C-alpha cells in the first residue's frame with residue numbers, strides 16, 4: 001500500500017521536475033504574500049477592539065476589513081497553499097509529472113485574480129450580503145470556481161498518469177476535496193432557493209462545508225503524505241484512513257445547521273445537525289489516532305524536526321478543534337457560547353491550529369525536497385514558537401472571555417457589561433495576534449530561503465534515519 | 472482508471488446527493504415560508520439603508536435573531552420563521568460583539584440618538600467599541616433648510632461648522648427605525664410552541680418579576696437598588712447618560728428634573744410606561760422620542776428604575792411602589 005510515498009520520481013524527466021518545482025514554489029510564495037496581507041488586516045482588526053478609532057474612514061472600517069481578513073485567509077492563503085501542496089503530493093505520490101503545468105499556472109492566476117478582485121470589491125463596499133465566507137460579489141466567486149475546476153481537472157489528470165494501480169490515500173482527500181468544493185461553490189452561488197429563511201439554511205450548509213469539505217480534507221491529505229515522508233515509515237493504518245475518508249464524507253455535509261441553533265430554522269434540521277456533529281467524532285478521532293500512531297515512539301525525532309512538530313501541532317489542532325466543535329453543537333453549551341467570542345476562538349483553533357500548522361508542516365517538509373534548499377533551524381524555530389505561543393494566547397483568551405460574555409448575558413447584566421468584561425481578553429488576543437503575525441514574517445523569510453536563497457543543504461529526516469527507513 | 476473513477480466520481484456523487492439534501496432542498500422548502508402577520512416589505516429608502524448596513528458589515532457584530540432563551544428577552548420576542556420573508560440577504564449573523572438589532576426600531580426609536588451614535592458611538596455610550604461612522608456625515612458651515620444638524624456633545628463635535636447626515640446615513644437610520652417586531656398572532660405562537668418550549672409570554676420580557684404577585688412582594692420602602700441601577704444602565708443610560716445629565720439639546724437630564732423630584736410620581740411613571748416625544752423639559756424642547764417600556768418591563772422593574780432615578784445624582788423624589796405602577800397601567804387602559 002505504501003507504493004505512493006516511497007516511489008521515486010525517476011519516472012519523470014528532469015524538465016518535468018523543474019516545471020513541478022516552479023509551480024509548487026510559485027503557489028507557496030503567492031500564498032505567503034496572502035498570509036502576510038490577510039493577517040496584517042487581522043491584526044488591525046484585533047487592535048480595533050481596544051481602540052475603535054484606530055484606522056478610521058470607510059476603507060478601514062471594521063465591517064469591511066473583517067470579511068477581507070476571513071476571505072483572504074481562506075481563499076488567498078489557505079486555498080492556494082493547499083493546492084500548491086496538493087499538486088506536489090499528487091505528482092510525487094503518483095510517480096509522475098503534472099498533467100499540465102500550464103493549467104496549474106492558469107489556476108494560480110485565477111485564484112489570485114479572484115482574491116485581489118474580491119478584496120477590492122469588499123473594501124469599496126460591494127459585499128454580497130454579509131454571508132460568511134461568500135461575501136465576494138458572485139461574479140468573482142465564479143472566477144474562484146473556475147480556478148477550482150481547473151485544479152480538479154489537473155489533479156485528476158495527474159493521478160490518472162500514475163504508474164501503479166493504487167491511488168495513494170492523500171490523493172483521495174485532495175481530489176475529493178477539490179471536486180466537492182466545486183459543488184459547494186455552485187450551491188452557494190445559485191439564487192433560486194435562497195430567499196429569507198431558505199438562505200439561512202444554505203448559509204449553514206455553506207459555512208460548514210467550506211471548512212469541512214475543502215480545507216479539512218486537503219490538509220488531512222497533506223498529513224498522509226508528509227508524515228510518512230518525514231518519518232520514513234508508512235502510515236499506521238491505511239484502512240483506517242479510508243474509513244475516515246468515507247465517514248467524513250457522509251457526516252460532515254449534514255452538520256451545517258449547527259451554526260444556527262435556536263434560530264427559526266426547523267427544529268429537526270438543527271437536531272439532525274447536532275446528532276451528526278457527535279458522529280463526527282468517528283472520523284476525527286479515527287483520523288487523529290491514525291496520525292498519532294504513525295508517530296508513535298518517535299518523540300525524540302520530533303524534537304529534532306520542526307516540520308514534524310508543525311504537523312504534530314496540526315494534528316492536535318484538528319483533534320481538539322473538532323472535538324470542541326462537537327461540544328459547541330450541544331444546545332446546553334451553545335446557550336452559553338453561541339454568538340460569543342468563543343466561536344472566534346474555535347475558528348482560529350481550527351483554521352490556525354489545524355489548517356495553518358498543517359500546511360506549514362507540509363511546506364517545510366516538502367518544499368526543501370523540491371528545491372533542494374533548506375530554511376535553517378533558527379528560522380523554523382522562531383516561526384514555530386511564536387506561532388504556537390501566539391495562537392495559544394489567542395485561543396485561550398477568547399475561550400475564557402467568550403464564556404464570561406455568555407454568562408454575563410445569562411445573568412441578565414446590561415449588555416454593555418459584556419463589552420467591558422471582554423476588554424482585557426481583547427488585549428490578550430492582540431498580544432497573541434502580534435506574535436502570530438511576527439511568526440508569519442519569519443515564515444515569509446523561510447519561504448524566501450527555500451525558494452530563492454542560498455539555502456542550507458537540505459537535510460531531510462530520512463538522512464538521519466536512513467538505516468531504519470521502510471521501503 | 473477505474474479506481475480513480477470510483478474515488479473521485481463515487482465520492483462526488485455521494486457528496487452531490489448530500490448537498491442537495493442538506494443545502495438545496497431545505498433552501499427550496501424554506502424559501503417558500505410565508506410572511507408572518509404584520510411583516511412588511513421595506514420601503515425604497517429602508518431598502519437602501521439595508522444595503523448600507525450590508526456594505527459596511529454591520530452584521531459581523533450585530534445579530535438579527537432573537538433566540539427563545541431567557542437572555543435574549545431584552546432584545547424582543549423570539550424570532551419566528553415568518554419574520555424573514557423579506558430578508559434577502561439574510562442578516563442573522565453569528566456574533567454579538569454588539570447587541571441584537573432585530574427590534575431596535577422599538578428599543579431605540581429616537582433618530583437623534585441614532586445619528587449621534589452613528590457619528591461617534593462613544594458620544595452616547597462611553598464604553599462602546601463600535602467604530603465611528605462619521606464618514607457617513609458631512610460637516611457644513613450651516614445646515615440646509617429643513618435639515619436638523621446632529622446635536623453632538625461639544626467634545627465630539629467638529630471645531631467648525633455643523634454635522635448633517637448624508638443620504639446614506641439617512642437611509643441607514645430609516646432602515647434601523649423599520650426594525651420592529653410585529654406582535655405574534657395566535658397561530659404563530661402555536662407554531663412556535665415547540666421551538667419556544669419554556670418561554671413565557673410573547674412580548675412581555677424582563678425577568679420573572681413581571682408577575683404582579685412578585686411585584687407585591689417587593690417591600691414598598693426599600694427598592695432593589697442594584698437591579699434598579701442595572702436596568703437603568705440597560706434601558707435608559709444610552710440617552711440620559713450614567714450621570715443623569717442627558718445630552719444638551721438632545722436628551723433631557725434627569726438630574727434635578729422636575730418630574731423626577733415631584734412628590735406626585737404620576738407623570739414620572741407615565742413617561743416610563745408610555746414614552747414621550749417632542750416635549751419641553753426645563754424650558755428646552757426635545758424633538759427625539761423616548762420609547763414606551765410598558766410592554767418590555769414588568770411593574771417591579773419599572774418601579775426599581777424609577778426609584779433609582781429618584782434617589783440618584785442628588786435627586787430626592789418620593790419612592791414609588793410596584794403597586795403604583797400597576798395602578799397607572801390599569802388607568803391607561
Ligand code: HEM
Nearest residue numbers: 211258277280322325326328329338339343347350351565
Ligand atoms: C467535527 C468537527 C467540527 C464540529 C462539530 C464543529 C462545530 C462548530 C460549531 C457548532 C460552530 C458554530 C459555533 C457558533 O456559532 O456558536 C462552528 C463554527 C466554526 N467552525 Fe467548526 N466544527 C468542527 C470542525 C471545524 C474545522 C475542522 C474547522 C476548520 C477547518 C472549523 C471551522 C469553523 C469556523 C471558521 C467556524 C466559525 C463560523 C462562524 O462564523 O459561525 N470547524 N463549528
Ligand code: HEM
Nearest residue numbers: 039042043045046070073078343344347351352433436437
Ligand atoms: C495574526 C493572525 C490573526 C489575527 C490577529 C486574527 C484576528 C482576527 C480577528 C480580530 C477577527 C475578528 C473577530 C471578530 O469579529 O470578533 C478574525 C476573524 C476570523 N479570522 Fe482571523 N486572525 C488571524 C489569523 C487568521 C488565520 C490564519 C485564519 C485562517 C486560516 C483566520 C481566520 C479567521 C476567520 C474564519 C474569522 C471569522 C471568525 C468567525 O466568524 O467566527 N484568521 N481574526
